[in-house]
Amino acid sequence: MSATPQTQQDLDRIAGLSYLNPAAPEPWASFVEQIERVRPYLGSLERWIETLKHPKRTLIVDVPIERDDGTVAHYEGYRVQHNLSRGPGKGGVRFHPDVTLNEVMALAGWMTIKNAAVGLPFGGAKGGIRVDPGSVSKGELQRITRRYTSEIGIIIGPDKDIPAPDVGTNAMTMAVMMDTFSMNRGGTATGVVTGKPIALGGSLGRQEATGRGVFITAREAGRQMGVPIEGARVVVQGFGNVGGIGARLFHAAGARVIAVADHTATLVNEAGIDIPAAMAHAAENGGLKGFAGASPIDIEDFWRLECEFLVPAALEGQLTVERAAGVRARIVVEGANGPTTPAADDVLRERGTLVVPDVLANAGGVTVSYFEWVQDFSSFFWTEDEINERLERIMVGAFSAIWKLAQEKHVSLRTAAFIIACQRVLEARAERGLYP
Numbered sequence: 001m002s003a004t005p006q007t008q009q010d011l012d013r014i015a016g017l018s019y020l021n022p023a024a025p026e027p028w029a030s031f032v033e034q035i036e037r038v039r040p041y042l043g044s045l046e047r048w049i050e051t052l053k054h055p056k057r058t059l060i061v062d063v064p065i066e067r068d069d070g071t072v073a074h075y076e077g078y079r080v081q082h083n084l085s086r087g088p089g090k091g092g093v094r095f096h097p098d099v100t101l102n103e104v105m106a107l108a109g110w111m112t113i114k115n116a117a118v119g120l121p122f123g124g125a126k127g128g129i130r131v132d133p134g135s136v137s138k139g140e141l142q143r144i145t146r147r148y149t150s151e152i153g154i155i156i157g158p159d160k161d162i163p164a165p166d167v168g169t170n171a172m173t174m175a176v177m178m179d180t181f182s183m184n185r186g187g188t189a190t191g192v193v194t195g196k197p198i199a200l201g202g203s204l205g206r207q208e209a210t211g212r213g214v215f216i217t218a219r220e221a222g223r224q225m226g227v228p229i230e231g232a233r234v235v236v237q238g239f240g241n242v243g244g245i246g247a248r249l250f251h252a253a254g255a256r257v258i259a260v261a262d263h264t265a266t267l268v269n270e271a272g273i274d275i276p277a278a279m280a281h282a283a284e285n286g287g288l289k290g291f292a293g294a295s296p297i298d299i300e301d302f303w304r305l306e307c308e309f310l311v312p313a314a315l316e317g318q319l320t321v322e323r324a325a326g327v328r329a330r331i332v333v334e335g336a337n338g339p340t341t342p343a344a345d346d347v348l349r350e351r352g353t354l355v356v357p358d359v360l361a362n363a364g365g366v367t368v369s370y371f372e373w374v375q376d377f378s379s380f381f382w383t384e385d386e387i388n389e390r391l392e393r394i395m396v397g398a399f400s401a402i403w404k405l406a407q408e409k410h411v412s413l414r415t416a417a418f419i420i421a422c423q424r425v426l427e428a429r430a431e432r433g434l435y436p
Protein backbone atom coordinates (compact mmCIF):
# COMPACT_ATOMS: atom_id res chain seq x y z
CA MET A 1 0.00 0.00 0.00
CA SER A 2 1.40 3.45 -0.83
CA ALA A 3 1.71 6.07 1.90
CA THR A 4 -0.50 9.16 1.93
CA PRO A 5 1.62 12.11 0.74
CA GLN A 6 2.63 14.29 3.69
CA THR A 7 5.16 16.86 2.60
CA GLN A 8 5.16 19.63 0.01
CA GLN A 9 7.96 17.71 -1.66
CA ASP A 10 5.66 14.68 -1.99
CA LEU A 11 2.90 16.85 -3.39
CA ASP A 12 5.24 18.54 -5.89
CA ARG A 13 6.58 15.18 -7.02
CA ILE A 14 3.08 13.83 -7.59
CA ALA A 15 1.96 16.99 -9.42
CA GLY A 16 4.99 16.59 -11.68
CA LEU A 17 3.88 13.07 -12.59
CA SER A 18 0.33 14.09 -13.39
CA TYR A 19 -0.83 14.74 -16.91
CA LEU A 20 -2.07 18.05 -15.44
CA ASN A 21 1.51 19.05 -14.59
CA PRO A 22 1.57 22.86 -14.81
CA ALA A 23 4.82 22.58 -16.75
CA ALA A 24 2.95 20.55 -19.37
CA PRO A 25 3.89 21.35 -22.93
CA GLU A 26 1.78 23.17 -25.51
CA PRO A 27 -1.07 23.39 -26.32
CA TRP A 28 -2.65 22.50 -22.94
CA ALA A 29 -0.38 25.09 -21.28
CA SER A 30 -1.82 27.77 -23.62
CA PHE A 31 -5.36 26.78 -22.72
CA VAL A 32 -4.58 26.97 -18.99
CA GLU A 33 -3.01 30.40 -19.44
CA GLN A 34 -6.08 31.63 -21.34
CA ILE A 35 -8.25 30.45 -18.44
CA GLU A 36 -6.00 32.20 -15.92
CA ARG A 37 -6.42 35.47 -17.83
CA VAL A 38 -10.15 35.59 -17.01
CA ARG A 39 -9.70 34.96 -13.27
CA PRO A 40 -10.01 38.67 -12.34
CA TYR A 41 -13.40 38.90 -14.09
CA LEU A 42 -15.18 35.96 -12.48
CA GLY A 43 -16.29 37.42 -9.15
CA SER A 44 -17.57 34.73 -6.78
CA LEU A 45 -17.41 32.13 -9.57
CA GLU A 46 -13.62 32.24 -9.28
CA ARG A 47 -14.03 29.61 -6.57
CA TRP A 48 -14.74 27.08 -9.32
CA ILE A 49 -12.02 28.05 -11.81
CA GLU A 50 -9.87 24.96 -11.14
CA THR A 51 -12.69 22.90 -12.69
CA LEU A 52 -11.62 24.20 -16.07
CA LYS A 53 -8.04 23.08 -15.51
CA HIS A 54 -9.14 19.50 -14.78
CA PRO A 55 -10.67 17.60 -17.72
CA LYS A 56 -13.61 15.67 -16.33
CA ARG A 57 -12.89 12.42 -18.12
CA THR A 58 -9.84 11.31 -20.08
CA LEU A 59 -9.90 8.02 -21.95
CA ILE A 60 -6.82 6.54 -23.64
CA VAL A 61 -7.52 3.55 -25.86
CA ASP A 62 -5.43 1.01 -27.71
CA VAL A 63 -6.63 0.52 -31.28
CA PRO A 64 -5.26 -2.74 -32.70
CA ILE A 65 -6.05 -3.73 -36.30
CA GLU A 66 -4.96 -6.36 -38.76
CA ARG A 67 -3.15 -4.63 -41.62
CA ASP A 68 -3.67 -5.66 -45.23
CA ASP A 69 -0.39 -7.62 -45.15
CA GLY A 70 -1.56 -9.73 -42.19
CA THR A 71 0.55 -8.00 -39.52
CA VAL A 72 -1.04 -6.42 -36.44
CA ALA A 73 -0.63 -2.67 -35.86
CA HIS A 74 -1.52 -0.69 -32.73
CA TYR A 75 -2.60 2.97 -32.69
CA GLU A 76 -3.14 5.19 -29.65
CA GLY A 77 -6.51 6.92 -29.44
CA TYR A 78 -8.12 9.38 -27.04
CA ARG A 79 -11.47 10.85 -26.09
CA VAL A 80 -11.42 13.67 -23.57
CA GLN A 81 -14.58 15.10 -22.02
CA HIS A 82 -13.30 18.35 -20.65
CA ASN A 83 -16.50 19.64 -19.08
CA LEU A 84 -20.10 18.41 -19.03
CA SER A 85 -21.69 21.04 -16.79
CA ARG A 86 -23.92 22.54 -19.51
CA GLY A 87 -24.81 19.41 -21.47
CA PRO A 88 -23.38 16.39 -23.27
CA GLY A 89 -19.83 16.54 -24.57
CA LYS A 90 -19.41 17.85 -28.12
CA GLY A 91 -16.36 18.09 -30.32
CA GLY A 92 -14.52 16.59 -33.25
CA VAL A 93 -12.19 13.65 -33.80
CA ARG A 94 -8.74 14.23 -35.29
CA PHE A 95 -6.69 11.66 -37.23
CA HIS A 96 -3.15 13.02 -37.49
CA PRO A 97 0.37 11.61 -36.92
CA ASP A 98 1.14 14.23 -34.23
CA VAL A 99 -1.97 13.76 -32.04
CA THR A 100 -1.14 13.57 -28.32
CA LEU A 101 -3.21 13.42 -25.14
CA ASN A 102 -2.00 16.94 -24.29
CA GLU A 103 -3.31 18.24 -27.62
CA VAL A 104 -6.68 16.50 -27.30
CA MET A 105 -7.07 17.91 -23.75
CA ALA A 106 -6.54 21.44 -25.07
CA LEU A 107 -8.88 20.92 -28.02
CA ALA A 108 -11.55 19.58 -25.63
CA GLY A 109 -11.07 22.61 -23.37
CA TRP A 110 -11.51 24.99 -26.29
CA MET A 111 -14.74 23.14 -27.17
CA THR A 112 -16.09 23.83 -23.66
CA ILE A 113 -15.36 27.53 -24.10
CA LYS A 114 -16.60 27.69 -27.71
CA ASN A 115 -19.91 25.95 -27.03
CA ALA A 116 -20.60 28.21 -24.06
CA ALA A 117 -19.42 31.38 -25.84
CA VAL A 118 -22.00 30.97 -28.61
CA GLY A 119 -24.65 29.59 -26.23
CA LEU A 120 -24.94 25.97 -27.39
CA PRO A 121 -26.28 23.52 -24.77
CA PHE A 122 -23.15 21.34 -24.77
CA GLY A 123 -20.08 20.64 -22.73
CA GLY A 124 -16.72 20.29 -24.43
CA ALA A 125 -15.03 17.13 -25.71
CA LYS A 126 -12.55 16.07 -28.38
CA GLY A 127 -10.97 12.87 -29.63
CA GLY A 128 -8.16 11.71 -31.80
CA ILE A 129 -5.95 8.91 -33.04
CA ARG A 130 -2.22 9.21 -33.68
CA VAL A 131 -2.30 8.02 -37.27
CA ASP A 132 -1.56 9.48 -40.66
CA PRO A 133 -4.75 8.65 -42.56
CA GLY A 134 -2.82 8.97 -45.83
CA SER A 135 -0.42 6.18 -44.82
CA VAL A 136 -3.00 3.40 -44.46
CA SER A 137 -5.37 1.77 -46.96
CA LYS A 138 -9.08 2.55 -47.09
CA GLY A 139 -9.87 -0.80 -45.48
CA GLU A 140 -7.29 -0.28 -42.72
CA LEU A 141 -8.67 3.20 -42.02
CA GLN A 142 -12.16 1.80 -41.71
CA ARG A 143 -10.94 -0.91 -39.28
CA ILE A 144 -9.11 1.74 -37.22
CA THR A 145 -12.26 3.90 -37.10
CA ARG A 146 -14.50 0.98 -36.13
CA ARG A 147 -12.18 -0.27 -33.38
CA TYR A 148 -11.70 3.26 -32.01
CA THR A 149 -15.48 3.84 -31.95
CA SER A 150 -16.06 0.56 -30.10
CA GLU A 151 -13.35 1.44 -27.57
CA ILE A 152 -14.74 4.91 -26.83
CA GLY A 153 -18.31 3.55 -27.09
CA ILE A 154 -18.45 3.34 -23.29
CA ILE A 155 -18.47 7.13 -22.99
CA ILE A 156 -20.10 8.46 -26.18
CA GLY A 157 -23.79 8.52 -27.16
CA PRO A 158 -26.46 10.98 -28.34
CA ASP A 159 -27.07 12.19 -24.77
CA LYS A 160 -23.50 11.72 -23.49
CA ASP A 161 -20.91 12.91 -25.97
CA ILE A 162 -21.30 13.52 -29.70
CA PRO A 163 -18.19 13.42 -31.93
CA ALA A 164 -17.85 15.22 -35.30
CA PRO A 165 -15.17 15.71 -37.99
CA ASP A 166 -11.90 17.57 -37.41
CA VAL A 167 -8.49 17.42 -39.12
CA GLY A 168 -8.08 14.21 -41.12
CA THR A 169 -11.69 13.05 -40.67
CA ASN A 170 -14.82 13.74 -42.72
CA ALA A 171 -18.43 12.70 -43.36
CA MET A 172 -17.34 9.15 -44.29
CA THR A 173 -15.52 8.78 -40.96
CA MET A 174 -18.72 9.86 -39.21
CA ALA A 175 -20.77 7.35 -41.23
CA VAL A 176 -18.47 4.53 -40.07
CA MET A 177 -18.60 5.76 -36.45
CA MET A 178 -22.40 5.98 -36.53
CA ASP A 179 -22.70 2.51 -38.05
CA THR A 180 -20.30 0.94 -35.52
CA PHE A 181 -21.98 2.56 -32.51
CA SER A 182 -25.42 1.54 -33.84
CA MET A 183 -24.36 -2.07 -34.46
CA ASN A 184 -22.90 -2.36 -30.95
CA ARG A 185 -26.07 -0.89 -29.48
CA GLY A 186 -28.49 -2.90 -31.59
CA GLY A 187 -30.42 0.09 -32.97
CA THR A 188 -29.70 2.99 -35.30
CA ALA A 189 -28.47 6.04 -33.38
CA THR A 190 -28.12 8.86 -35.90
CA GLY A 191 -27.58 11.42 -33.13
CA VAL A 192 -24.33 9.86 -31.86
CA VAL A 193 -22.20 11.86 -34.31
CA THR A 194 -22.67 14.97 -36.46
CA GLY A 195 -21.15 15.92 -39.78
CA LYS A 196 -22.63 12.74 -41.29
CA PRO A 197 -23.62 12.22 -44.93
CA ILE A 198 -27.10 13.64 -45.66
CA ALA A 199 -28.45 10.13 -46.35
CA LEU A 200 -27.68 9.15 -42.73
CA GLY A 201 -29.29 12.10 -41.00
CA GLY A 202 -26.61 14.67 -41.76
CA SER A 203 -27.51 18.34 -42.00
CA LEU A 204 -27.48 20.53 -45.06
CA GLY A 205 -24.87 23.22 -44.66
CA ARG A 206 -22.68 21.36 -42.10
CA GLN A 207 -19.78 20.83 -44.46
CA GLU A 208 -19.59 24.54 -45.24
CA ALA A 209 -20.51 25.75 -41.77
CA THR A 210 -17.09 26.33 -40.21
CA GLY A 211 -15.79 28.26 -43.23
CA ARG A 212 -19.06 30.19 -43.35
CA GLY A 213 -18.71 31.14 -39.67
CA VAL A 214 -15.13 32.29 -40.30
CA PHE A 215 -16.39 34.46 -43.14
CA ILE A 216 -19.31 35.91 -41.09
CA THR A 217 -17.10 36.84 -38.13
CA ALA A 218 -14.45 38.31 -40.45
CA ARG A 219 -17.14 40.43 -42.10
CA GLU A 220 -18.44 41.61 -38.70
CA ALA A 221 -14.92 42.43 -37.48
CA GLY A 222 -14.27 44.26 -40.74
CA ARG A 223 -17.42 46.33 -40.19
CA GLN A 224 -16.22 47.40 -36.76
CA MET A 225 -12.73 48.22 -38.03
CA GLY A 226 -13.81 49.95 -41.26
CA VAL A 227 -12.33 47.18 -43.42
CA PRO A 228 -14.79 46.01 -46.11
CA ILE A 229 -14.54 42.48 -47.48
CA GLU A 230 -14.80 43.65 -51.06
CA GLY A 231 -11.32 44.29 -52.38
CA ALA A 232 -9.66 43.10 -49.14
CA ARG A 233 -6.44 41.12 -49.39
CA VAL A 234 -6.74 37.75 -47.66
CA VAL A 235 -4.06 35.21 -46.65
CA VAL A 236 -5.17 31.70 -45.66
CA GLN A 237 -3.10 28.93 -44.04
CA GLY A 238 -4.75 25.47 -44.34
CA PHE A 239 -6.76 24.58 -47.39
CA GLY A 240 -9.04 21.84 -46.10
CA ASN A 241 -12.61 22.00 -44.87
CA VAL A 242 -12.16 25.28 -42.99
CA GLY A 243 -9.47 27.12 -44.98
CA GLY A 244 -10.62 25.98 -48.43
CA ILE A 245 -14.27 26.85 -47.91
CA GLY A 246 -13.41 30.04 -46.03
CA ALA A 247 -11.17 31.13 -48.94
CA ARG A 248 -13.94 30.32 -51.41
CA LEU A 249 -16.45 32.51 -49.52
CA PHE A 250 -13.99 35.44 -49.33
CA HIS A 251 -13.29 35.02 -53.05
CA ALA A 252 -17.02 34.89 -53.90
CA ALA A 253 -17.63 38.07 -51.88
CA GLY A 254 -15.10 40.03 -53.94
CA ALA A 255 -12.03 39.76 -51.69
CA ARG A 256 -8.60 39.08 -53.22
CA VAL A 257 -7.09 35.90 -51.72
CA ILE A 258 -3.40 36.60 -52.34
CA ALA A 259 -1.79 33.61 -50.57
CA VAL A 260 -2.74 30.10 -49.52
CA ALA A 261 -0.82 27.30 -47.81
CA ASP A 262 -1.31 23.64 -46.99
CA HIS A 263 1.01 20.81 -45.92
CA THR A 264 2.26 20.45 -49.52
CA ALA A 265 2.86 24.05 -50.65
CA THR A 266 2.87 27.75 -49.69
CA LEU A 267 1.78 29.93 -52.61
CA VAL A 268 1.33 33.62 -53.41
CA ASN A 269 -0.20 35.67 -56.22
CA GLU A 270 -0.65 39.36 -55.39
CA ALA A 271 -3.16 39.71 -58.26
CA GLY A 272 -5.47 37.24 -56.49
CA ILE A 273 -5.68 33.44 -56.65
CA ASP A 274 -8.48 31.71 -58.56
CA ILE A 275 -9.79 29.85 -55.50
CA PRO A 276 -12.23 27.46 -57.24
CA ALA A 277 -9.35 26.41 -59.55
CA ALA A 278 -6.99 25.96 -56.56
CA MET A 279 -9.64 23.86 -54.78
CA ALA A 280 -10.13 21.67 -57.84
CA HIS A 281 -6.34 21.19 -58.08
CA ALA A 282 -6.04 20.31 -54.37
CA ALA A 283 -8.92 17.82 -54.60
CA GLU A 284 -7.38 16.11 -57.61
CA ASN A 285 -3.76 16.08 -56.39
CA GLY A 286 -4.09 15.72 -52.62
CA GLY A 287 -2.82 19.25 -52.02
CA LEU A 288 -1.85 22.62 -53.49
CA LYS A 289 1.59 21.50 -54.70
CA GLY A 290 1.93 22.03 -58.43
CA PHE A 291 -0.92 24.56 -58.71
CA ALA A 292 0.11 26.81 -61.59
CA GLY A 293 -1.99 29.85 -60.64
CA ALA A 294 0.41 31.07 -57.92
CA SER A 295 4.13 30.99 -57.07
CA PRO A 296 5.89 29.30 -54.14
CA ILE A 297 6.86 31.56 -51.22
CA ASP A 298 8.86 30.85 -48.06
CA ILE A 299 6.57 30.10 -45.10
CA GLU A 300 8.15 32.86 -42.96
CA ASP A 301 7.54 35.42 -45.74
CA PHE A 302 3.95 34.13 -45.97
CA TRP A 303 3.25 35.29 -42.39
CA ARG A 304 4.70 38.73 -43.18
CA LEU A 305 2.50 39.44 -46.23
CA GLU A 306 0.64 42.74 -46.04
CA CYS A 307 -3.10 42.03 -46.03
CA GLU A 308 -6.42 42.97 -44.45
CA PHE A 309 -7.37 39.46 -43.24
CA LEU A 310 -4.99 36.70 -42.14
CA VAL A 311 -6.75 33.37 -41.58
CA PRO A 312 -4.75 30.60 -39.90
CA ALA A 313 -6.87 27.50 -40.58
CA ALA A 314 -4.46 24.57 -40.15
CA LEU A 315 -3.08 23.55 -36.75
CA GLU A 316 -2.25 24.92 -33.29
CA GLY A 317 0.74 27.07 -32.40
CA GLN A 318 1.38 28.50 -35.88
CA LEU A 319 1.43 32.18 -34.86
CA THR A 320 4.39 32.27 -32.50
CA VAL A 321 5.83 35.42 -30.91
CA GLU A 322 8.47 35.62 -33.65
CA ARG A 323 5.90 35.36 -36.43
CA ALA A 324 3.43 37.71 -34.70
CA ALA A 325 6.12 40.40 -34.60
CA GLY A 326 6.18 40.38 -38.42
CA VAL A 327 2.44 40.16 -39.09
CA ARG A 328 1.15 42.97 -41.33
CA ALA A 329 -2.55 42.05 -41.27
CA ARG A 330 -5.28 44.33 -39.93
CA ILE A 331 -7.37 41.40 -38.65
CA VAL A 332 -6.45 37.81 -37.78
CA VAL A 333 -9.44 35.44 -37.99
CA GLU A 334 -8.67 32.10 -36.34
CA GLY A 335 -10.16 29.30 -38.42
CA ALA A 336 -7.95 26.75 -36.67
CA ASN A 337 -8.14 25.90 -32.98
CA GLY A 338 -5.33 27.42 -30.96
CA PRO A 339 -3.23 28.86 -33.81
CA THR A 340 -1.96 31.81 -31.70
CA THR A 341 0.03 31.34 -28.50
CA PRO A 342 -0.88 33.64 -25.55
CA ALA A 343 2.44 35.48 -25.85
CA ALA A 344 1.86 36.01 -29.60
CA ASP A 345 -1.65 37.27 -28.77
CA ASP A 346 -0.05 40.03 -26.66
CA VAL A 347 2.33 40.97 -29.46
CA LEU A 348 -0.55 41.26 -31.96
CA ARG A 349 -2.56 43.40 -29.54
CA GLU A 350 0.39 45.74 -29.01
CA ARG A 351 0.75 46.06 -32.78
CA GLY A 352 -2.94 46.96 -33.17
CA THR A 353 -3.93 43.78 -35.03
CA LEU A 354 -7.41 42.62 -34.07
CA VAL A 355 -7.68 38.87 -33.37
CA VAL A 356 -11.06 37.19 -33.83
CA PRO A 357 -10.45 34.17 -31.59
CA ASP A 358 -11.00 30.54 -32.57
CA VAL A 359 -13.72 30.00 -29.94
CA LEU A 360 -15.82 32.53 -31.87
CA ALA A 361 -14.49 32.50 -35.44
CA ASN A 362 -14.67 28.74 -36.02
CA ALA A 363 -17.84 28.10 -33.99
CA GLY A 364 -19.98 27.84 -37.14
CA GLY A 365 -19.18 24.14 -37.49
CA VAL A 366 -20.33 23.10 -34.05
CA THR A 367 -23.35 25.40 -34.36
CA VAL A 368 -24.61 23.53 -37.41
CA SER A 369 -23.63 20.27 -35.66
CA TYR A 370 -26.06 21.36 -32.95
CA PHE A 371 -28.72 21.89 -35.63
CA GLU A 372 -27.96 18.40 -36.99
CA TRP A 373 -28.31 16.82 -33.54
CA VAL A 374 -31.64 18.61 -32.99
CA GLN A 375 -32.89 17.53 -36.43
CA ASP A 376 -31.87 13.91 -35.75
CA PHE A 377 -33.76 13.90 -32.43
CA SER A 378 -36.93 15.27 -34.00
CA SER A 379 -36.47 13.41 -37.34
CA PHE A 380 -37.54 16.64 -39.00
CA PHE A 381 -35.10 18.26 -41.39
CA TRP A 382 -34.63 21.91 -42.26
CA THR A 383 -33.81 23.59 -45.58
CA GLU A 384 -30.33 24.92 -46.24
CA ASP A 385 -31.68 28.48 -46.17
CA GLU A 386 -33.18 27.91 -42.71
CA ILE A 387 -29.86 26.53 -41.49
CA ASN A 388 -27.78 29.36 -42.92
CA GLU A 389 -30.19 31.98 -41.55
CA ARG A 390 -30.02 30.48 -38.05
CA LEU A 391 -26.25 30.17 -38.28
CA GLU A 392 -25.96 33.80 -39.34
CA ARG A 393 -28.15 34.90 -36.41
CA ILE A 394 -26.14 32.95 -33.81
CA MET A 395 -22.73 34.02 -35.17
CA VAL A 396 -23.67 37.70 -35.47
CA GLY A 397 -25.29 37.67 -32.01
CA ALA A 398 -22.25 36.03 -30.40
CA PHE A 399 -19.86 38.41 -32.19
CA SER A 400 -21.81 41.43 -31.07
CA ALA A 401 -22.01 40.34 -27.38
CA ILE A 402 -18.29 39.55 -27.30
CA TRP A 403 -17.37 42.80 -29.08
CA LYS A 404 -19.46 44.82 -26.62
CA LEU A 405 -17.88 43.21 -23.56
CA ALA A 406 -14.39 43.64 -24.99
CA GLN A 407 -15.06 47.38 -25.42
CA GLU A 408 -16.54 47.71 -21.92
CA LYS A 409 -13.70 45.88 -20.15
CA HIS A 410 -10.88 47.03 -22.47
CA VAL A 411 -9.85 43.44 -23.13
CA SER A 412 -9.17 41.39 -26.26
CA LEU A 413 -11.99 39.58 -28.05
CA ARG A 414 -10.47 36.31 -26.80
CA THR A 415 -10.59 37.37 -23.16
CA ALA A 416 -14.13 38.69 -23.63
CA ALA A 417 -15.25 35.38 -25.20
CA PHE A 418 -13.58 33.45 -22.36
CA ILE A 419 -15.25 35.68 -19.73
CA ILE A 420 -18.72 35.05 -21.19
CA ALA A 421 -18.06 31.32 -21.59
CA CYS A 422 -16.42 30.76 -18.20
CA GLN A 423 -19.26 32.59 -16.47
CA ARG A 424 -21.81 30.34 -18.19
CA VAL A 425 -19.90 27.11 -17.51
CA LEU A 426 -19.01 27.92 -13.91
CA GLU A 427 -22.50 29.17 -13.10
CA ALA A 428 -23.87 25.81 -14.31
CA ARG A 429 -21.16 24.03 -12.33
CA ALA A 430 -21.99 25.96 -9.17
CA GLU A 431 -25.74 25.37 -9.59
CA ARG A 432 -25.15 21.62 -9.86
CA GLY A 433 -23.33 21.60 -6.52
CA LEU A 434 -20.98 18.97 -5.20
CA TYR A 435 -21.87 15.31 -4.65
CA PRO A 436 -22.33 14.04 -2.00
Ligand SMILES: NC(=O)C1=CN([C@@H]2O[C@H](COP(=O)(O)OP(=O)(O)OC[C@H]3O[C@@H](n4cnc5c(N)ncnc54)[C@H](O)[C@@H]3O)[C@@H](O)[C@H]2O)C=CC1
Binding pocket: 165, 166, 167, 168, 169, 210, 237, 238, 239, 240, 241, 242, 243, 261, 262, 263, 264, 287, 313, 314, 315, 316, 335, 336, 337, 362, 363, 365, 366
Ligand atom coordinates in the same frame (compact mmCIF):
# COMPACT_ATOMS: atom_id res chain seq x y z
N1 LIG B 1 -13.82 20.79 -39.63
C1 LIG B 1 -14.46 21.57 -38.78
O1 LIG B 1 -15.71 21.65 -38.79
C2 LIG B 1 -13.70 22.39 -37.78
C3 LIG B 1 -12.32 22.48 -37.79
N2 LIG B 1 -11.68 23.35 -36.94
C4 LIG B 1 -10.24 23.49 -36.93
O2 LIG B 1 -9.80 24.00 -38.20
C5 LIG B 1 -8.47 23.53 -38.47
C6 LIG B 1 -8.48 22.83 -39.81
O3 LIG B 1 -9.41 21.76 -39.78
P1 LIG B 1 -10.07 21.15 -41.11
O4 LIG B 1 -10.07 22.17 -42.18
O5 LIG B 1 -11.31 20.51 -40.69
O6 LIG B 1 -9.02 20.01 -41.44
P2 LIG B 1 -8.70 19.37 -42.85
O7 LIG B 1 -8.07 18.06 -42.56
O8 LIG B 1 -9.89 19.42 -43.74
O9 LIG B 1 -7.61 20.38 -43.45
C7 LIG B 1 -6.43 20.68 -42.78
C8 LIG B 1 -5.61 21.56 -43.70
O10 LIG B 1 -4.45 22.01 -43.01
C9 LIG B 1 -3.32 21.76 -43.83
N3 LIG B 1 -2.13 21.60 -43.01
C10 LIG B 1 -1.82 20.60 -42.16
N4 LIG B 1 -0.61 20.81 -41.63
C11 LIG B 1 -0.16 21.98 -42.15
C12 LIG B 1 1.01 22.73 -41.98
N5 LIG B 1 1.97 22.33 -41.16
N6 LIG B 1 1.15 23.87 -42.67
C13 LIG B 1 0.18 24.29 -43.52
N7 LIG B 1 -0.96 23.63 -43.70
C14 LIG B 1 -1.12 22.48 -43.03
C15 LIG B 1 -3.68 20.52 -44.61
O11 LIG B 1 -2.87 20.38 -45.75
C16 LIG B 1 -5.13 20.82 -44.94
O12 LIG B 1 -5.21 21.68 -46.06
C17 LIG B 1 -8.11 22.64 -37.27
O13 LIG B 1 -7.44 23.43 -36.32
C18 LIG B 1 -9.46 22.21 -36.73
O14 LIG B 1 -9.42 21.83 -35.39
C19 LIG B 1 -12.40 24.14 -36.08
C20 LIG B 1 -13.75 24.08 -36.04
C21 LIG B 1 -14.51 23.13 -36.80
Ligand SMILES: O=C(O)CCC(=O)C(=O)O
Binding pocket: 090, 091, 092, 093, 114, 162, 163, 164, 165, 166, 194, 195, 337, 362, 363, 365, 366, 367, 369
Ligand atom coordinates in the same frame (compact mmCIF):
# COMPACT_ATOMS: atom_id res chain seq x y z
O1 LIG C 1 -19.01 19.99 -34.98
C1 LIG C 1 -18.60 19.66 -33.88
O2 LIG C 1 -19.23 19.03 -33.08
C2 LIG C 1 -17.22 20.03 -33.40
C3 LIG C 1 -16.34 20.71 -34.39
C4 LIG C 1 -14.98 20.87 -33.77
O3 LIG C 1 -14.32 19.91 -33.50
C5 LIG C 1 -14.50 22.20 -33.46
O4 LIG C 1 -15.27 23.15 -33.43
O5 LIG C 1 -13.29 22.33 -33.20
